Amino acid sequence: MSHSQDMLRTNTAFLQFVEQLFEDKQAGNTIQLKSFAAGAHLIRQGSIISQVYIIREGITKCYIAEDNGKDYIFEFLGPGEITGELEAINKGACLSNITAITPVTVFAIPHDRFMALLRSYPEFNELLLKVLAARIYQTCIRTSYQQLYPVEYALLRLLALEASQQTFFSKKDMAAYLGISVRSFNRTLKDLREKNILDKKGLNIDLSKEQLEQMIKRFEEA
């Protein structure tokens, strides 16, 4: 379930469940719809929030801004993904920023209501467990290969994911996702182009799936 390596995470099952709750006059009366323009903050790191958001439409990025001015993007969240749940569970200040990349609409559920839902709908509880488990899973895998493989490799994976998902992010965001500077990002792109692995022009991987897998295998052996 949702174990596939995604740069942009989505969760249809979760979205459907919340959608249904929202439709239900009884259960849904504390659930609000909210909209955010592209670039707007849904959640600000360090602030206190009293609701969880489930993304109904649009794409957001979830990142920590360090004091030295650098950002690290953990994930791009799309429809069906929840944010602010850590804060609901542990009652702390917000871990990260969430900002809208495209225009976004969300379901907003107050914390106490959210916790009550978990208790009254075991199915919902289990969906959340799966979401959290999947996040840990993904984060571990990603962190590990970003630390232990050259950037070139991580970048290739990133581009492959981007291509397969038909989504496109700014270079700045992609660099922040990889935890490197934009300069390094560009440099690596150039290297890959010179090796004829990428289009001269853009970001399209100039390889078949088989070839890409071979590339990656080669990296792993080296």
Add this chain to the structure above:
Amino acid sequence: MSHSQDMLRTNTAFLQFVEQLFEDKQAGNTIQLKSFAAGAHLIRQGSIISQVYIIREGITKCYIAEDNGKDYIFEFLGPGEITGELEAINKGACLSNITAITPVTVFAIPHDRFMALLRSYPEFNELLLKVLAARIYQTCIRTSYQQLYPVEYALLRLLALEASQQTFFSKKDMAAYLGISVRSFNRTLKDLREKNILDKKGLNIDLSKEQLEQMIKRFEEA
């Protein structure tokens, strides 16, 4: 709750709960005790397991071994920490290796039993939610500063944690925890010694808490 930045994670509440279950003849009859010698594998990456383990005693390390021969340690798990829960929730192969650093004893609970416990004990369910949330929280924070700050800074934090917890790991493990080579680890240690931040001899931070905080602040401003 357990938000403090720990290198060695422990969880008293969780341990107590499982301990009680184990004592209870009715509920505990499917819970086994298992022991592992130092260095033994509790869980092998990629394998299939059918139980979750809750550490009763001892220290383990949780790491991914990449194909290029490098390891990345996510966390050191101590008493009360659970492992194998991701696999119970998502039914996949094991994400990571767990090996015993010291002799270890664990409670072993079969997957189906574990999932049943979550349903029948809301309190247990909530404890698990908190554990998962705390892991995400910690992982995000750590990943971010390891990517965005110089190694020197991450290393200082690591040593401070080690000192405050009175735990000591091999250099190899500490390097794997930081995602760097042992060589870099040593080099950075040497630099810190030359700057009179560390003991000439060993790994003790040669600063008061206030001084250390100042150091870290200086890093953050730079």
Add this chain to the structure above:
DNA sequence: AATTAAACGGGACATTTGTCTCACTCCCAG
């Protein structure tokens, strides 16, 4: 159409990190 801000691409140089290597110590099994 003109203006501005942001994104992009890359040169030059400094710094950081990895790889390879060798030497030293310690401990333990033979």
Add this chain to the structure above:
DNA sequence: CTGGGAGTGAGACAAATGTCCCGTTTAATT
């Protein structure tokens, strides 16, 4: 006591990455 293996420490060099900078392109607004 002794040889081997693991852990440790560091020199020398190569490779990767960051910083600073500037010119170009693109997109949005006036």
